[in-house]
Amino acid sequence: MGGQAKIDYGVRRLRPTTPAFDRLKEESRLEGYWMLVRLGDGWASGRDKFLKRGEALFGAWHGAELAGVCGLNIDPYFEGRDHGRVRHLFVSARHRRAGLGRMLVETVIDRARQYFTVLNTRAPREAFAFYERLGFERVEAEEFVTHRMVFGKGS
Numbered sequence: 153m154g155g156q157a158k159i160d161y162g163v164r165r166l167r168p169t170t171p172a173f174d175r176l177k178e179e180s181r182l183e184g185y186w187m188l189v190r191l192g193d194g195w196a197s198g199r200d201k202f203l204k205r206g207e208a209l210f211g212a213w214h215g216a217e218l219a220g221v222c223g224l225n226i227d228p229y230f231e232g233r234d235h236g237r238v239r240h241l242f243v244s245a246r247h248r249r250a251g252l253g254r255m256l257v258e259t260v261i262d263r264a265r266q267y268f269t270v271l272n273t274r275a276p277r278e279a280f281a282f283y284e285r286l287g288f289e290r291v292e293a294e295e296f297v298t299h300r301m302v303f304g305k306g307s
Contacts, residue, residue, distance in 0.1 A: 270303065273300075274297055
């Protein structure tokens with residue numbers, strides 16, 4: 153194969169109940185990541201269906217293939233409803249390094265701006281630079297937050 157062709161992706165709301173989600177969940181599990189297993193379990197049990205004010209779950213599609221997932225929840229580690237949280241970001245190995253993670257997180261940021269004053273995440277160390285390139289600030293002394301984006305003061 154010569155140069156890498158530009159792949160078109162579509163980002164839209166996702167219900168994690170499809171065979172396409174199951175395939176991506178299995179890929180993540182085989183890589184040792186459990187976020188999509190937790191996402192599927194939370195959805196199936198009704199614990200987290202991304203239905204509260206501001207919440208959303210997004211999938212990035214390449215045709216009929218689900219190439220990536222990212223969600224936005226009200227942050228359960230904070231009182232009140234003004235903190236959002238990036239949840240369950242995962243991109244299929246076949247689609248990494250194509251800007252898909254950025255596209256998904258930017259979709260979450262755009263939505264979070266409308267509903268929250270702050271957006272938090274707890275990222276694995278290997279993702280710190282990724283979040284910092286997107287404009288998140290490093291947080292040092294909080295157990296459940298490694299990075300934060302502040303949108304505005306007051307609510």
